Amino acid sequence: MPDLPELDPVVHGKLRLAVLSLLVSVEQADFTWLRDKTGSTDGNLGAQMLKLEEAGYVSVEKRFVARKPQTLYRMTARGRDALAQYVAALKSILGSAL
């Protein structure tokens, strides 16, 4: 029986997966937009975004807009590859399970 592919643990976290799925459709998004779309809290989302940044899957830009801080996230090429591989692995596992 062939080995089933492993799921990237960074991508596999539910909130991190939701964030990556949001970022894949847009050029960039700010923290509050991501928080509102995922229904998460500031603390939880902040922690997960840090994990994604440390893994190299998202890049961060911090700036001020009308004297208010704004944090913008973009998906990196490495993040896109990781998500694509995760989807392929998921389909492979689900296909085997059918």
Place this chain on the structure above:
Amino acid sequence: MPDFPESAPSRDDLVARLDLMEAMIAEGRQATARCGWIFVLWGIVDLVGVALQRIYPQRWWNWPLIISVGWLIQFTVFFRQRRRAPRVCSPNIKGRAMAAIWGMMGVTLALYCFTAMFTHHGGTTYFAAIFMIIGMAHAASAIILRWGVQGAVAALWWAGGVSLFFLPLTSHWFETIFSLEMLFGMIFFGLYAMFLDRRTPNAHA
């Protein structure tokens, strides 16, 4: 949003993750929503303009007034939407292309119409040019979105523009064609786009 256990995910876990991805991708793609309400708005604005011109033909300021009201409504709604959802989310290149096409069409028509009005140019060829410009915007949009229905709407606008060169120069014909274009090329099309956006946000993203 709690994390599932990281070890030995069940089939249901994995299916739930696929559903989650689909839902989030759809949320992101709403940045390229079709904004059908704008077509409905301008279809109604233009029909009101035709009606005003019929009732008060001596008033030169019918069209400047009604177009200004249309812009006011559109920007008011935009700002209200922005206030309700001020979060930054830059659309992808497709969204930028759509915004560019329709934004620049609006600028072109505004410059064209106001200049023509102040220099007293008009007639059916004036409106034929307007129809052609709108048709071009629809055609470009249809290519980007790969949306056959909008391609048909573009053809409708072009056909209307071409017909104005051949049909008798009576106000009856002109008003009929103009009204049909507004009904089918703006209002009905806009309502259809709104229906699609509500039903499947990413149907054409």
